[in-house]
Structure formats: structure tokens, C-alpha cells
Amino acid sequence: MRALTTTDVARRPLPGTVVPTAIRFSPDGATLTFLSAPSGSLHQELVAVDVTSGERRTVPTPGAVVVEAELPLEEKLRRERARELAVGVTRYQWASSGTRVLVPMTDGLWVFDDLGGDARLVVAAGSSGPLLDARLDDDGSHIGFVRDDEVHVADVVDGTVVPVTAGARGTGRTNGLAEFMAQEEMGRPYGFWFSPDAALIAFCEVDETHIPTYRIMHQGSDTVGVEAQEDHAYPFAGAANAVVRVGVVASDGSTASSPVWLDLDATDIGEDRYVGRVDWSPDGRVVVQLENREQTRLDVVAFDPASGAGTLVLRETSELWINLHDHLRFLADGTFAWATERDGFRNLELRAPDGSLIRPLTTGADVVTAVVAVDEESVWFTSTGPTALERHLHRVPLDGSAPPVRITETVGVHASVVHTGTGHRIDTCSSPDAPPTVTLVRDDGTTILVHDASDDERVAELGLVPPTERTVTADDGTVLHAAVHLPDGPGPHPTIVSVYGGPHAQVLTRSWAPTVALRAQFLRQQGFCVAVVDNRGSTDRGLAFEGALHPRMGTVEVDDQVALVRSLVADGIADPDRVGIYGWSYGGYMSAMCLARRPDVFAAACAGAPVTDWDGYDTHYTERYMGTPSSNPDGYRDASVMTHVAGLRDRRLLLIHGLIDENVHFRHTARLLNALIAEGIDHELFLFPDERHVPRSETDRAFMEDRIVAFFRDALDHPPG
Numbered sequence: 181m182r183a184l185t186t187t188d189v190a191r192r193p194l195p196g197t198v199v200p201t202a203i204r205f206s207p208d209g210a211t212l213t214f215l216s217a218p219s220g221s222l223h224q225e226l227v228a229v230d231v232t233s234g235e236r237r238t239v240p241t242p243g244a245v246v247v248e249a250e251l252p253l254e255e256k257l258r259r260e261r262a263r264e265l266a267v268g269v270t271r272y273q274w275a276s277s278g279t280r281v282l283v284p285m286t287d288g289l290w291v292f293d294d295l296g297g298d299a300r301l302v303v304a305a306g307s308s309g310p311l312l313d314a315r316l317d318d319d320g321s322h323i324g325f326v327r328d329d330e331v332h333v334a335d336v337v338d339g340t341v342v343p344v345t346a347g348a349r350g351t352g353r354t355n356g357l358a359e360f361m362a363q364e365e366m367g368r369p370y371g372f373w374f375s376p377d378a379a380l381i382a383f384c385e386v387d388e389t390h391i392p393t394y395r396i397m398h399q400g401s402d403t404v405g406v407e408a409q410e411d412h413a414y415p416f417a418g419a420a421n422a423v424v425r426v427g428v429v430a431s432d433g434s435t436a437s438s439p440v441w442l443d444l445d446a447t448d449i450g451e452d453r454y455v456g457r458v459d460w461s462p463d464g465r466v467v468v469q470l471e472n473r474e475q476t477r478l479d480v481v482a483f484d485p486a487s488g489a490g491t492l493v494l495r496e497t498s499e500l501w502i503n504l505h506d507h508l509r510f511l512a513d514g515t516f517a518w519a520t521e522r523d524g525f526r527n528l529e530l531r532a533p534d535g536s537l538i539r540p541l542t543t544g545a546d547v548v549t550a551v552v553a554v555d556e557e558s559v560w561f562t563s564t565g566p567t568a569l570e571r572h573l574h575r576v577p578l579d580g581s582a583p584p585v586r587i588t589e590t591v592g593v594h595a596s597v598v599h600t601g602t603g604h605r606i607d608t609c610s611s612p613d614a615p616p617t618v619t620l621v622r623d624d625g626t627t628i629l630v631h632d633a634s635d636d637e638r639v640a641e642l643g644l645v646p647p648t649e650r651t652v653t654a655d656d657g658t659v660l661h662a663a664v665h666l667p668d669g670p671g672p673h674p675t676i677v678s679v680y681g682g683p684h685a686q687v688l689t690r691s692w693a694p695t696v697a698l699r700a701q702f703l704r705q706q707g708f709c710v711a712v713v714d715n716r717g718s719t720d721r722g723l724a725f726e727g728a729l730h731p732r733m734g735t736v737e738v739d740d741q742v743a744l745v746r747s748l749v750a751d752g753i754a755d756p757d758r759v760g761i762y763g764w765s766y767g768g769y770m771s772a773m774c775l776a777r778r779p780d781v782f783a784a785a786c787a788g789a790p791v792t793d794w795d796g797y798d799t800h801y802t803e804r805y806m807g808t809p810s811s812n813p814d815g816y817r818d819a820s821v822m823t824h825v826a827g828l829r830d831r832r833l834l835l836i837h838g839l840i841d842e843n844v845h846f847r848h849t850a851r852l853l854n855a856l857i858a859e860g861i862d863h864e865l866f867l868f869p870d871e872r873h874v875p876r877s878e879t880d881r882a883f884m885e886d887r888i889v890a891f892f893r894d895a896l897d898h899p900p901g
Contacts, residue, residue, distance in 0.1 A: 196615030243285025275320025400869025
């Protein structure tokens with residue numbers, strides 16, 4: 181074993197984290213495919229495994245591979261939305277039936293008629309813009325994609341391409357693309373969908389022309405002018421959203437100029453709404469999930485694609501908010517599995533085609549986290565339990581004849597892929613003691629080890645020590661899950677809290693992730709105690725736990741971080757006079773807020789890409805928790821770091837931000853800087869001229885890690901050992 185360096189901390193991928201992604205079975209279940217990279221590499225290739233023999237081979241990669249810097253802006257932004265770092269083959273798709281596989285590359289759309297043969301270039305990228313969001317129809321005979329703001333369809337056999345939408349190009353509108361809010365906050369990456377028979381395409385028309393442009397200048401660029409700027413239609417909290425409507429066109433292009441527009445006013449949900457999800461039902465209706473601006477109501481509406489008329493199928497309401505999900509699954513007869521948080525915890529139920537309840541499928545406080553597969557008899561799903569720190573695969577019969585049965589047993593976090601036709605499944609599992617393993621479990625119970633991430637030589641070389649689990653009690657009696665990276669020697673130690681703290685996230689699980697938090701591991705080796713807690717407001721413990729911060733961000737989250745520190749001080753672990761905190765994004769906000777609101781507890785903070793005032797963040801995320809600035813002015817004022825800036829006096833604050841961050845704009849840090857200067861409060865600032873929300877350059881990350889360590893050594897009076 182050797183000591184960590186800041187270069188180790190900055191390097192991607194992290195040790196033991198290279199694991200197969202996009203794991204899928206062929207339609208007949210005979211072949212397993214996934215994307216995989218060598219240990220320590222981000223360059224992915226397509227791999228195929230014969231389920232019967234276990235024979236494994238790399239499928240020859242089609243197309244050109246380019247570095248990220250050479251990608252068009254649209255693709256860079258897509259990768260940013262997806263938090264994608266991998267290169268090489270980053271996406272592929274099996275047709276739902278047959279043997280065709282689509283592999284989109286930067287130079288065009290490639291198709292394997294059979295993975296045993298060579299790939300064919302069906303559509304070449306050209307001068308009219310990148311080919312975005314390419315997908316096969318169900319039988320693999322056509323590819324849909326967006327080029328130059330319009331949906332196109334290509335014949336896979338002869339390569340003929342026809343535009344199937346019209347009217348958006350050159351207007352500032354787009355057809356077939358998901359808007360920023362859908363991609364970044366709503367979990368909807370796409371903006372068009374083939375019907376089951378591929379005769380029709382439903383698509384979103386997005387109009388952002390009324391949204392004021394937010395311009396980002398590339399201050400580190402060697403050039404000036406339009407090449408060194410980006411203009412974004414960014415919907416700030418309380419301001420206008422994109423106007424989205426859903427149309428239906430023929431996939432042969434014959435109705436491109438005359439789509440059938442769905443009557444999204446079929447219910448009284450209002451014009452200021454979100455298109456949350458779009459699906460096709462087995463009987464050929466377009467099923468749209470519409471969410472009101474306040475996110476307290478969700479209408480599931482089925483539309484006739486010929487007339488655009490809609491019928492309400494299901495309505496969900498909440499006094500807090502509706503969490504959008506991807507758990508809608510149709511059966512052949514039109515019945516469907518659905519997830520609801522009506523009782524405060526996400527559970528599954530079976531509903532009739534008209535939306536009426538047939539029966540609950542799960543109950544209780546274990547939260548369903550994913551629907552893995554559905555057939556005519558069962559639903560396979562993952563959920564929390566026996567603790568919120570774990571994830572396990574379960575199966576429940578649709579007929580209500582038995583309760584859910586847990587299938588995975590090993591302690592840890594499991595992710596699964598199930599082929600319902602054969603019964604084969606994939607189990608990806610990791611724990612704090614072990615990097616992920618990927619195991620193929622055949623229908624007869626025999627297994628094949630597909631991948632073991634502990635083969636990464638850095639795992640043994642670094643000898644990472646898992647953090648110690650503990651619990652913390654919040655001021656209202658809620659038990660919180662926490663973990664501590666303890667340095668050698670007796671306490672009390674200089675202590676640094678690692679924080680995210682925001683909703684829709686859970687930092688602590690019984691997985692490899694807390695162990696491979698290399699900044700924490702490095703600081704532990706340097707003599708710091710590093711601690712983390714999932715405060716109230718984080719996800720997968722039910723709506724009451726998550727909703728504790730409504731509508732008052734920056735309050736209970738801070739209280740729970742303070743409770744963590746108090747517990748460590750009481751146990752003789754933390755030195756109360758030498759406590760720091762660091763985090764990024766919401767964690768950057770939390771770092772600044774903890775220091776500003778509780779300078780009696782925290783002596784120093786490193787805030788990366790922080791939101792500093794929620795009136796400067798986007799609508800769908802912010803308003804879910806806070807309402808609008810006009811409906812909740814006191815909440816917004818109290819949640820602003822600038823309101824509490826006086827608490828930063830005589831404390832140590834390091835601010836880090838990328839100047840081309842199009843998610844949390846540098847404006848957030850700039851506004852805080854103005855407040856600090858106005859109050860004469862010392863601070864430190866570290867900028868990345870060419871980085872977006874999270875630094876993607878390893879050189880930049882290594883430089884940043886050096887600065888962070890030096891900052892905490894000085895701020896917490898802890899010189900190198």
C-alpha cells in the first residue's frame with residue numbers, strides 16, 4: 181500500500197469504479213452486451229457475451245473517436261447534462277425485436293444488422309449540425325434523430341433520410357429536443373418517441389424565444405466574438421419557462437407541416453405546466469404526464485393521436501411536491517404498473533387501462549428506487565431495505581397472490597437487469613469493503629462473473645479504508661445516517677465535513693462510493709477526520725424526511741450538519757475549534773451557509789460552484805422546494821447566503837467556480853463577492869476560466885485539490901505531518 185497523492189484524487193476514473201454500463205440483453209436473451217473500458221481508462225468499447233457459453237468478445241468499434249474538446253457545443257452540453265466523462269462508444273441501442281444494434285458516433289449513425297458482422301454507416305454527420313438523440317424504432321427498420329432543430333427518420337436499409345417535422349429551423353424553436361429544464365432537472369432526456377408500430381412519432385415543440393438570453397463569455401479564450409460566447413435561454417425561478425407542446429406526425433414525413441397537436445388543456449392543470457414524461461400505450465395512445473408549475477399535481481392523460489383529444493387516466497396530488505419518476509410500465513392488455521408516494525413512501529401499484537386501481541403491489545416504508553422489468557406475471561424492482569443504506573432486487577406477482585420476495589441477499593447496493601423471456605439477470609453489487617462486481621445469473625441459477633472492479637491494480641495499491649458508519653440524532657429526534665473517515669492516532673482531530681445536503685440525492689450507501697471518496701481518504705491520511713451525514717431533505721427515506729426543508733432551504737440541512745459535528749465533539753473525535761466543511765453545487769451552497777449561519781461551529785469552508793441566492797437558479801428545481809420568489813419572499817431571503825454574510829467575518833472562506841458554468845452561473849459567486857467586499861470581509865477565490873459546472877480537465881482538478889488541501893491546512897492550523 182502507498183499513500184495517496186492529490187494526483188490520485190484528481191484522476192478519473194476513480195479506483196475500482198470502471199464497471200460495465202448500459203448493460204442489456206439481446207431481444208432473444210442469448211447475448212449480453214455492455215460498454216466497458218480497461219481499468220483506469222475512460223475509453224469505452226462495446227462488449228458482447230454469449231449467455232450460454234460465457235464467451236466474451238469486443239465488438240469492433242465503428243466510426244471516428246474524437247476528444248471532447250472537438251465535439252460540437254450541442255454534444256458537449258448533452259454530456260454535461262448526463263454528467264458523462266467516458267469517450268469512445270458512449271451509447272448504443274438494441275432494437276426491441278430482431279438483431280439490429282445502433283451505435284451513434286460523432287461521424288454518423290452506425291448499425292449492426294447482427295453483432296457477428298460489420299457495422300454499416302447509415303447516416304453520415306454533415307455540415308448541417310450534429311445528429312442528436314438517435315434511436316431505433318421497435319423493429320430496427322428506422323432511426324429517428326434530430327438535426328438542425330427538426331426530427332428526421334432514416335431507413336436503415338437504404339439510408340434514405342426524410343424530415344418528419346418542419347417549421348422550427350431558424351425560428352429559435354426546436355422540434356424533437358428536450359429543453360434544458362427537462363434534461364437537467366426533470367430526468368427527461370428526449371423530445372421525440374416512435375409509436376409501437378413506428379408509423380407515428382410524438383414530439384415536443386419547444387419555444388424559448390420569450391426567455392431572456394443569458395450570455396456566458398469564454399473569458400479564457402484566445403479569440404473574441406461569437407466563437408467565444410454562449411447564449412442560453414435560462415428560466416430563472418419565478419420567471420418564464422419554455423412553452424412546450426406535443427405533436428404527432430407520420431414517420432414517413434408526409435405530415436411534417438401539419439402535425440396533430442395534442443390538447444394539453446384537456447384537463448384544468450393550467451397553461452403554465454411541465455411535460456414530464458411521454459409514452460405510447462399498447463393500444464396506440466400517447467400518454468403524457470403533465471405537471472403543474474407548483475409541482476403539487478400530476479395528470480396522466482391519454483391522447484388520441486388522430487384527433488389530439490385527451491382523457492384523464494390518473495391524477496396524483498401532494499401537499500409537498502410530486503417527484504417525477506420512470507416507473508410507468510404498460511402490459512400488453514393496457515394495464516400498467518405505477519409508482520406513487522401517496523402514503524409518503526414510493527410504492528408500486530397495478531392499475532387498469534382507465535387508471536382505476538386494481539391492487540397495491542408494495543406497501544410500507546421501503547422506498548422503490550427502480551422498476552427493473554415487467555411481464556404478464558410479475559414486476560421486478562429495486563428498493564431500500566432492510567435499511568435505507570442498501571438496495572435490493574425484489575419480485576412481486578401482479579395477481580396479488582404473494583408479497584414481494586427479495587432476490588439479492590449480499591449486503592450492499594445492487595443494480596439489476598432482467599430478461600423476462602429467459603429469466604436471465606445481471607446483478608451489479610458493491611459494498612464499502614468491495615468494488616463492484618457484475619454477475620450474470622442464468623435462469624437455472626448458474627452464474628458467470630462478468631466483471632470484478634477489484635482487478636483495478638490501484639485498489640490493492642492504495643488499500644482504501646472504508647469509513648465507519650454511525651448515526652446522528654437531529655433536533656427533532658430523526659435518526660440520520662453518517663460516516664467518518666478516522667485518521668490514525670487519538671483525537672480530538674481537526675475535522676472536515678464533506679457535504680452535499682440537497683434533495684434528490686443520497687451520499688451515504690453501503691456501496692463502494694463512500695470508500696472511494698479520495699479527497700476524504702487523502703485528508704484522512706494527512707491527519708484530518710472527514711465526516712459526512714445525509715441530512716433531512718435528502719432522498720429515498722420518504723416524503724416527510726425529504727420535505728423537511730420545504731419551503732426553507734438552508735435551515736434544517738444546516739442544523740443536521742451541526743448535529744453531526746456536535747456528536748463528533750461529544751465523542752472526543754473532533755476538535756471543536758478546528759472544524760471545516762467542503763462541498764460542490766448544493767454542497768457548495770451548504771458549505772457557505774453552514775459557515776455563515778453557524779460560525780460558532782465551523783471555522784472554514786470551501787464552497788465549489790455554490791448557489792448563493794435561489795432567485796438565480798432554475799424554475800423546476802428551485803420552485804419544487806421553495807415556491808417562487810414572489811410567493812415565498814421571506815423564505816428566499818433567509819435561504820440566501822448574502823443575508824447571512826456577516827457571519828463570515830473572521831472565518832476562512834474559499835470560493836471555487838468555473839466561468840462557463842451554464843448550470844450554476846458564476847454570477848452566484850460574483851454576487852457573494854460583492855456582498856463580501858461591501859462588508860470588508862476577507863475571502864479567497866479560485867476560478868477555472870474553461871470549466872463548466874464540474875471540472876472535467878484532470879490538470880484543473882489536480883491543481884484544485886492542491887489548493888483545497890493547502891487551504892484547510894492553513895485555516896485549521898494543521899501543518900503537513
